[in-house]
Amino acid sequence: MMGISVTIQAEIFDAGDLVNQFTRDMPEAGAVATFTGLVRSKPEQPIKALILEHHPTMAQKQIERFAQEAVDKFDLLAIQVVHRFGEMKVGEPIVQVMAASSHRQAAFDGANYVMDWLKTDAPFWKKEVGADGAHWVEARDKDEAAKNKWTK
């Protein structure tokens, strides 16, 4: 594929299949950087599931905008984002960002840029289901700081 693709879906996706589909037929892409975000459970605070609420139309628009910005800023050949919503189990993928470029650093920067903005500005909210019930995850100041590195 070439260009920009953004998909928001409830269904689980296969991280590896996405990588292979993305890299197919891109003879000019010497470099592909992929970020996969997974449902994580810490031993000290195990969770049973993650529920992700979202604002569908706004999420689609925002992510398309970050993806376009990344393409323009880092001269990417293609970028693809898949983000899930709904309920997921530990170990399942939540989000995957793939950036293709002629050069390595551009691919890394493209995927990293989209993830940084996505974390703070895409309308998704995580609710963790643990042994003691469900609770909403609080936003982290660190994510806000990470985003700001691109505008320095």
Next chain:
Amino acid sequence: MMGISVTIQAEIFDAGDLVNQFTRDMPEAGAVATFTGLVRSKPEQPIKALILEHHPTMAQKQIERFAQEAVDKFDLLAIQVVHRFGEMKVGEPIVQVMAASSHRQAAFDGANYVMDWLKTDAPFWKKEVGADGAHWVEARDKDEAAKNKWTK
């Protein structure tokens, strides 16, 4: 898998399968960053194949060292590197680095760190086979500069 894995092989590998095997059974890994380097052909200077020569024992040792440094420096849960040698066609994968961490930036930095060092300090040499015969690829000053960002 957990820990460090470095494989140097002539056989082609499946980029997606590697990602799926790597992410399996890592409940604490919330973030996986993957870099895939592919044989690239530019329209203005098309190539038919790439031949990669290497120094086997030294390549294995050097890459294991970069991988260990990345784990220590960025507190990674696991890192895996697969690098090919021999002859490959356009579009085939040359190298893949995968880094798993609890957090996104550490995963990106881990994969990026290994790639930067690998480019300049791992004993591999590229020979491009084009319409006008084969020629050795020259080292780029840019790669040397990229590596130095980690020691600033």
Next chain:
Amino acid sequence: MIIRYFAWIRERLNRDEQQLELPDNVKTVQDVLNHLRAIDEDFAFVLPPETVFRAALDDELVELDTPLGSAKELSIFPPMTGG
């Protein structure tokens, strides 16, 4: 105007969205909030002035002093935690 709520704000208000007729003096996002606090006890209780939240007009993130313009939808939600 349609007001939409998300995440814990939606849960505590016990509503996804509501239709709201706005008086003429309601010109910004902040004005809508003040208006809702004045006419709706539940809203005033769940979203007191010190609450940290974010707002969007027709799918665009906005500051509280942004004029409503011709927007049809105002979304109110906690800071995002996606990715």
Next chain:
Amino acid sequence: MIIRYFAWIRERLNRDEQQLELPDNVKTVQDVLNHLRAIDEDFAFVLPPETVFRAALDDELVELDTPLGSAKELSIFPPMTGG
């Protein structure tokens, strides 16, 4: 000591490696190169002093002034272009 060659250096010298008896006054990597240039016309032609290349002693990258120590192998090759 075994001297190993890689990439275009290997091709132009037309050899992968060679066994070399070193005189006592050859103590560093640079000394080996000077010695080879003195005894081997092909080597002197392919690797004149201004050549940009790198060297490793027993799988470790080294500078040219590094003493040979107990190393068994010296590898000589162009700057790397992997990844």
